[in-house]
Amino acid sequence: GAGVSQSPRYKVAKRGQDVALRCDPISGHVSLFWYQQALGQGPEFLTYFQNEAQLDKSGLPSDRFFAERPEGSVSTLKIQRTQQEDSAVYLCASSLFGAGGNQPQHFGDGTRLSIL
Amino acid sequence: RKEVEQDPGPFNVPEGATVAFNCTYSNSASQSFFWYRQDCRKEPKLLMSVYSSGNEDGRFTAQLNRASQYISLLIRDSKLSDSATYLCVVNNDMRFGAGTRLTVKP
Numbered sequence: 001g002a003g004v005s006q007s008p009r010y011k012v013a014k015r016g017q018d019v020a021l022r023c024d025p026i027s028g029h030v031s032l033f034w035y036q037q038a039l040g041q042g043p044e045f046l047t048y049f050q051n052e053a054q055l056d057k058s059g060l061p062s063d064r065f066f067a068e069r070p071e072g073s074v075s076t077l078k079i080q081r082t083q084q085e086d087s088a089v090y091l092c093a094s095s096l097f098g099a100g101g102n103q104p105q106h107f108g109d110g111t112r113l114s115i116l
Numbered sequence: 117r118k119e120v121e122q123d124p125g126p127f128n129v130p131e132g133a134t135v136a137f138n139c140t141y142s143n144s145a146s147q148s149f150f151w152y153r154q155d156c157r158k159e160p161k162l163l164m165s166v167y168s169s170g171n172e173d174g175r176f177t178a179q180l181n182r183a184s185q186y187i188s189l190l191i192r193d194s195k196l197s198d199s200a201t202y203l204c205v206v207n208n209d210m211r212f213g214a215g216t217r218l219t220v221k222p
Contacts, residue, residue: 033210042122042203042214043160056210091159102148105205107159 002026004108006092012114013082021077021111025094032075033105034067035091043091049075050098082115089113119143120206122213130221133194137216139204140186148207149187151178153200154215160203163189194220 005024013019025032031050035043036059045059051072060067064082069075079086089112093105122139129135141149149166164171166178166187177190187204201215 035212042212045210045212048210102165102207104150104162104165104207107161109159 004092004094004106006090006108006111008111009109010112010114012116014116015082015084017082018078018080019082019113021079021090021092021113023075023077023092023094023108025073025075025092026096026106027073029094029096029106031095031098031105032069033093033095034075034077035093036061037089037091037110039088046077046090079113082113084115087113087115119211120204120213122202122204122216124214124216126217126219128219128221129194131194131196133220134190134192135194135218136188136190137202137204137218138186138188139213140184141206142185143206144182144185146185146206149178149180150205150207151176151187151189152203152205152212154203155200160212163202191218194218196220196222 007022033048034046037043047067048056049069052069064080066078089110091110093107095105096103119142151163152160153163154160164173164178166180170179175192179188199220201217203215204213
């Protein structure tokens with residue numbers, strides 16, 4: 001596809017379950033970002049990949065959050081032992097070059113995660 | 117202090133009004149800046165880049181003030197369809213502001 005694709009669009013899980021969210025960036029984009037967005041707030045940075053290297057994971061809120069991009073393309077954000085406060089929209093974005101350059105980020109539609 | 121700060125609003129303006137938002141940033145080494153627009157329950161979409169000399173795209177003007185470390189977005193002749201949340205991002209830090217909500221009323 002031409003844009004960033006995320007799946008699933010909606011995910012409902014019970015507290016304590018593990019979830020995995022997928023992001024398929026624009027083909028050829030070097031950088032991939034994950035953000036968490038709570039209602040009424042701006043996107044909060046979680047982590048950043050340049051190709052397969054995770055260069056910044058300072059935004060991951062706890063060790064229950066884990067992200068990978070093993071082949072430098074598709075990325076998965078995994079949340080273990082989910083808590084109610086994990087309920088949010090998880091946005092993935094990609095950009096052509098490395099972070100800090102003059103290329104903007106392009107966003108997927110997001111995954112809306114609800115923890116019951 | 118957060119790396120990127122915006123006035124959350126809401127800004128409620130009549131059609132045809134001119135409205136401006138600011139966004140302050142803390143990292144003086146920041147090099148690239150963007151404004152995004154986000155509609156309710158949608159993903160952020162790029163509105164415009166912010167260039168050092170300022171830039172204009174139709175009714176929208178973006179400016180950068182490095183000395184005071186802020187960027188601004190000016191919307192002239194606002195339309196009902198401009199109602200949205202406007203987010204600034206400082207690319208180096210990959211940090212977004214919390215967004216400014218704009219409502220344009222008939």
